[in-house]
Amino acid sequence: MLGAAYRDVNATRNVVTLTIRKQRRNVTQSCARHLLGRPKMLRKAVFTLGLLALSFGSIGVLFAADAQQPAKEYRIGFLGVNPSSSDRPPQDCPVEGDRHWQALVEGLRERGYVQGQNLVIACRYTEGREERALPLATELASLKVDLLVASSATNVRAAKEASSTIPIVMVGVIDPAGRKLVTSLARPGGNVTGPADEAGVEMAGKYLQLLKETVPKVSRVAVLTYATLPPEPVYNGDLEVAARALKVALQYHLGGEPEKLAEAFAAMTEERAEGLLLLPHPFMWTHAQRIIDLAAQSRLPAVYPDRDFVKEGGLLSYGVDMLAVRRRGGFYVDRILRGARPADLPVERPIRFELLINLRTAKTLGIAIPQSLLLRADEVIE
Secondary structure, eight states: OHHHHHHHHHHHHHHHHHHHHHHHHHHHHHHHHHHHTOHHHHHHHHHHHHHHHHHHHHHHHHHHHHHHSOOOOEEEEEEESSOSOTTSOTTSOOSSOOHHHHHHHHHHHTTTOOBTTTEEEEEEEOTTOGGGHHHHHHHHHTTTOSEEEEESHHHHHHHHHHOSSSOEEEESOSOTTTTTSSSOSSOOOTTEEOBOSSOSTHHHHHHHHHHHHHSTTOOEEEEEESSOSSOOHHHHHHHHHHHHHHTOEEEEEEOOSHHHHHHHHHHHHHTTOOEEEEOOOHHHHHTHHHHHHHHHHTTOOEEESSHHHHHTTOSEEEEEOHHHHHHHHHHHHHHHHTTOOGGGSOOBOOOOEEEEEEHHHHHHHTOOOOHHHHHHOSEEEO
């Protein structure tokens, strides 16, 4: 019975198929007779079909060409201070890196630049030795990079000396106009631009104000600087103005070499310093934990320039949201790779600052942080 049913179904299907074919042939023949009786309409139909064929053929060629054409690959040189990964050689870019490196990579990715796809980054690090900046910048320039990204004023200056034609995006630079890295913030001139790390010279005075608010009775404040006594003018002028207003005596100490740090803190103790300010410099980040430990041993309440110090046990920090600055570096890279000139891209001043307080450290030092300060803090570590 099943076999007979299958034969009936097949027979029915064949009849339907023949009927459809016959109707299709009749429609085609009818259209042909209709067009043959109207020559102009026939020519128009043939012309239209020809255009459609050419159009589809052209689109296919374009798609094929687009599929075969490789995406442009960009090359960037990065000149940094400290490698952000301990599991790779110091002259290799990190796979993951610290939060600063991740922020820079994220800023590039947001604008379509991805390592391993259309972006190659070559990294070099001075490892805190400023004399290495120029040789490393020259080495990066010789790699025929499309642009250089440099952190710290020393590295930007070295990149400028290495090349006057390769565009340079700076990140992590305080007061670039005051340091003569650009002509002005509005019109940088030359081949350097980028987001500034701090609002300028007023930051040093802000450190002192915060220390005075934290420890109102402080009258002698040690200032740890990198290589010059007194500090470079970008800090010194504002510090002196704030010190006079707050009736505080400043004591400058040099910490330009790791071996001198212990000597500097011993001198602070001898001079009976009651507080400490740390002026921003890559050296301070390189030896952050050592400085934090020495400040704790000397029982000195200290104001630091970045949240990393407070996360590792420092008392208080105030500074720019550095992650936002580094992400913004991707904007400048994108604009330049699309044809903009660094001279025409204004240097942006930061708009977001962070105040962090470590209550554990305050308790260890026997300091009661004022409630007014705690309410203003972006983060309090308890």
